[in-house]
Amino acid sequence: MKKVAFKTLGCRLNQYETDALASQFQDKGYELVQFDESADVYVINSCTVTHQSDHKSRNFINQANRRNKDSVLVVTGCMANNAKEELENRKEINYVVENDQKTSVFSLVEAHFDGEIIHPSKLNADLFSYGATDKGFHTRSMIKIQDGCDNFCTFCIIPSVRGRAASRPIQDILTNIREVISHGAKEIVITGVNIGRYEYEGYQFDDVVEQILNLEGDFRLRISSIEPDGFGEKFLGLLNHPKMTPHLHLCLQSGSEPVLLQMRRMYTAKRFKEIVQTVRAKNPDFNITTDIIIGFPNESEEDFSATCDAIKELNFGHVHTFKYSIRKGTRAERMPNQVDERIKTERSEILRNLSDEIKVNYRKSFIGKTQSVLVEKIDGNIANGYGEHYIPVQFTGENIEKNQFYKVKITDIEDGSDPVLKGEIL
């Protein structure tokens, strides 16, 4: 039996795409092994969103090659688009597959073992023809509804590497979800690059969400990362649907209005706060998590403190901070007043401490409350999973089954900066 190993970097969309590819390899008789084991095929689904992700992607390429020099090494994902020539010139990499041909990675590898060498550019370009992800790595079933982005925020390389916005036909999405639910999926996560801008034959993002929520079955719906500008009031109304999980990863990027303008983000900090207030008015412990970029060109002390204030005010469940790094070809690359690396590091440190504190406080507020935990991992009689708010929960019990919901009363919280909630089955 041939062995395949995957390494995924970057966003949830990449994660979904790896899951789907892994399922396909497994369906065709491959054994899925860890990346640090010896395999016949290594697939690196790369990311290029920051310098750090480029660096990590390169590291994993080296590791795969060291582990088995005779393996087939495929590099796909955003770095394959952004640094194609560099990667194609590396002899140890057999195939460099751009994002829009990623669905064909399996046929490429299969052809390779049959002695046929196909150049990836000859493969079909199709953004959505991934199979189901039921054999992947996660209990949550990710469903891709959209790809690409036309927003062109001035710091962002994604529109260049993921291409123009494209939406998957709504009927395909619903069929795919019905299928995974019938296979036992309990949590559906809809994913894409800029899902709020979904548009297909008159259907907008909120229409898709509404139709998914109206599907039969014992499942809950999670929205992955979303930009604050695409959706309307109808979507906010749907957040109280019993099948909707009270969690949004809503990307703020900066709390300063001038910085948001220079980023060409399509909302104001004020609008962002209004969205949060609207959501929390109906559901005060709604989990809103976010991304923040630190040290965007021209970011002054005043801008930075506006970001800190916003974080304090909005009580985020988690803040993912990134130090700004120049991406070639973006507008921000050409902006004057790039921020000194030392200042970025100082600001990162401040923000990280602040967000850790806020995260712990937010999680503590669940003590005494109940969570509906979808179990992902069982170790003896200790079960781990996520509650509907997307906070990790651990509890003990006999005969607990994976991929089932359990009502758990939260009684305690771990120490540390990413604390797991502890609870008892009700």
Added chain:
Amino acid sequence: MRSHKVIEIRNLTSSTYVIRMEKNDFTFKTGQYITLGFSGSIDRREYSIYSSENDNFLEVLIKEVENGLVSKKLKRCKPGDYLDVDGPFGHFSLEESEIGRKKFLFIATGTGISPIHSFVETHPEMDYQVLHGVRIEEEAYEKDSYPNGKYILCTSREKSGDYHGRVTDYLMKNPIPSDTVCYLCGNCHMIYEAYDILEKQGISLGPIHTEVYF
């Protein structure tokens, strides 16, 4: 990406010019932008579309930026050259349902007038006012395109305009009725300040639209 043949270059000042290209089958919503560069070149920049949705050509209004790469190169293009056009992109668009019903205020600095020109050429029947902030009068690009009384020129470096000062000074002295739909385009500082002023004058956030150039 499509290749479009240049029809003519119209020099409006020593640094600002309009490139007219063949439209071919290109369609867009007024207010949107394209990215433009010489055929095959990797250096491309965003430019709002200056012409109307209904024109049978495509125009952009460009100011040569000091030490700029692409705005300088494009100035040297000749009729018959081919330019690569990608797009259209952007959400700086009019709301169809508001066009016949609302009063509009368009605020622009410099070449930020470009999408506004496209708005009013596409929908001349609109009830609108243009507030254009420039340094000197010669930057009132093709101001005859706007009927009498609809275009107010604010000049910051000389007294030749309808108003001497920046658009933000004008707005502070001349409050805007709160049911006006505002669109702001051009440099970030103007947009930030004007936004603040308009908000204080009671214009609700929703109908303010912005397009930041730099």
